Amino acid sequence: MNKIAFIIPPTVELLDLAGPVQVFTEAKFYGFALDLEFFIYQHDPVCTSGLGFGKVAHYSEAQLAEGDYVFIPGMDQNYVMSESFVAEKTFFQWLSACADRGITVCSVCNGAFALGHAGLLNGLECTTHWRRVEALQAQFPQAKVLADRLYVKHRHVCTSAGISAGIDLALSILENLAGALFTQKVARGLVVYHRKSGANQQEGFYLRFRNHINANIHDLQDYLIDNMAGDTSMAKLAAVAGMSPETLRYAFEAATGVTLVDYLTQLRRELAAGA
Incomplete structure (x- = not known):
């Protein structure tokens, strides 16, 4: 059974987190076997809307294996550019180790900066929110940051554009796990059209x-x-x-x-x- 682990960082953007979570929750509603887990790297995170979270386990307690997924949602940009964020070296090393072990590391919006600090974007095509494209490229010059993609998938690294694009990435991952017809059912349940990124193969007829x-x-x-x-x-x-x-x-x-x-x-x- 695949595990989908979500990191809840400080100043998390709520929809960046909730959108992908709901995709996989809907998949479970329709009978697909998944484990959803949630972790923090700093205590008592609060989202940008002011909503706090209850007790959440530390990422060091995660028991993930090859074939599992980790999602890093977007955060307040001031925090992402702060020394406090850059100092999370142990967390970034953990993300890098996850990818080395065959765990797919995914970002939504400026969560891509965490992947950059982990060294996971070097030499890869990737994306982020259109407002953050230039900053991501400037901070991680070895990355190939694309401004016109909903999401980009490359082996064990996936990045998506801002806010609702995390839903598109989650649906694409679900399609890999459960097939196109099942994913269409989930998208329909969410009243969301299953879009495709230009970086990926053309959509199958059943989803058109x-x-x-x-x-x-x-x-x-x-x-x-x-x-x-x-x-x-x-x-x-x-x-x-x-x-x-x-x-x-x-x-x-x-x-x-x-x-x-x-x-x-x-x-x-x-x-x-x-x-």
Whole structure:
């Protein structure tokens, strides 16, 4: 069972932490086996919104193994640029050792600066919040900082842009662990479209045309993926979607941007190619 460990630093940006956490929590809701753990490196962290945290274990107590993940969310930039942050050398060494052991170290927003201090960005493409790109590149000149990516994945180092991009990175990791269809279910549960970064492979067909919140059309798409060898008559599809055939044709194109006929044609080609 994979462990996903989240570090809660001082002045943490709440959504940087909560977004990825919720992705994996939703995956557990749908039955995927994961352990979520939380650690600190300084006592009594408080987020930038002023919300404190209860008792949280120190990262030195973490029992992580190859195949596990560590997330470093973003923090207040003044803290990241402070001597106090730079002085966390023991923590940075721990992050480096995690990557050496096959544990994937992930950052959200300016959490990438922690990876930089750990020496994990040297020679790698990486990203951070667009406001922090120049500062990250200046502080870690051996890194190749990209300004136009949602996230960048390289073996045991993953970086993502600011705030909500941590959700995109978490969904991408979940896809590696549980597959595209399961990840689409999780994204739908979160009412989040599963986006892809330009640095990664093009998205599979099953995740395309899902950038909508029409539950009836999602149900129909799920049905079609599972039942292309069965009844795909317009009468059946209309019944699955709970609409008349005429309403279905209009609603499908309005939600997905393609006609139902075109979608069926592309889906048949995809299934044939994978057969």
